[in-house]
Amino acid sequence: MIGGMSWESSKVYYELTNKITKERLGGSHSARSILITVDFAEIERLTFQGDWDAIGTIMADHTRKLERAGADAVLLCTNTIHLVSHQIEAATTLPFLHIAEATGDAVQRAGLQKVGLLGTRFTMEKDFYTKILQDRYGLQVVIPSKMERQTVHDLIYDEMVKGRFTEHAKQSCLRIIDNLERQGAQGVILGCTELPILLSPSEVAIPIFDTTRIHVEKAMDFALAKVK
Numbered sequence: 001m002i003g004g005m006s007w008e009s010s011k012v013y014y015e016l017t018n019k020i021t022k023e024r025l026g027g028s029h030s031a032r033s034i035l036i037t038v039d040f041a042e043i044e045r046l047t048f049q050g051d052w053d054a055i056g057t058i059m060a061d062h063t064r065k066l067e068r069a070g071a072d073a074v075l076l077c078t079n080t081i082h083l084v085s086h087q088i089e090a091a092t093t094l095p096f097l098h099i100a101e102a103t104g105d106a107v108q109r110a111g112l113q114k115v116g117l118l119g120t121r122f123t124m125e126k127d128f129y130t131k132i133l134q135d136r137y138g139l140q141v142v143i144p145s146k147m148e149r150q151t152v153h154d155l156i157y158d159e160m161v162k163g164r165f166t167e168h169a170k171q172s173c174l175r176i177i178d179n180l181e182r183q184g185a186q187g188v189i190l191g192c193t194e195l196p197i198l199l200s201p202s203e204v205a206i207p208i209f210d211t212t213r214i215h216v217e218k219a220m221d222f223a224l225a226k227v228k
Helices: 007-025 040-049 052-068 080-090 099-109 121-125 127-137 146-158 167-182 211-227
Strands: 114-118 140-142 187-190 208-210
Touching: 007 211, 040 052, 052 080, 080 121, 080 127, 099 127, 099 187, 099 208, 099 211, 114 121, 114 127, 114 167, 121 146, 127 140, 146 167, 167 187, 208 211
Parallel strands: 114 140, 114 187, 187 208
Antiparallel strands: none
């Protein structure tokens, strides 16, 4: 796992891998895993500079380290940085488990055709994520208005990645989700790994897709298939 983006959600990745392993294997089982983390301040700076090549180089380097350490697959513990997934895939012969593909599978299994997407501006506005959902899974993807996109983006970077999950942020996101539902969204993808920490299914009128849990479950399907 490549984590640290932010560590707030990376610790959820680690917790879920172990919980799911115990649920499926029972007893005292825990997950064999390798977690390498970045300094998020560096990634954040490069992100806002638009230097995605530099970010891709960092992710590729960490991927090679995971392969040398004996990993069987690579899991990138973030949505936004999947923008450089092509550089990760080029750096390794290991399977790379893409978060948008795992999410597309989950939405398809739920039988939905039109979904809202919340995340950073990069995730909502660039096509590295929506293109997979649309082209591979035939989904209609609805994103918030420009002002709403900026609101969610700012809440993520100014508060959530710093470990602040406020009632103000929650209510702001819930209002935006309500607007997506008015546009016909049958469910909403929480396309930032901090958002499932802020929002729970019971607080949202339509189904939510927790990309952190979905991604981990996909990884555990892959990993635990080897021990059966």
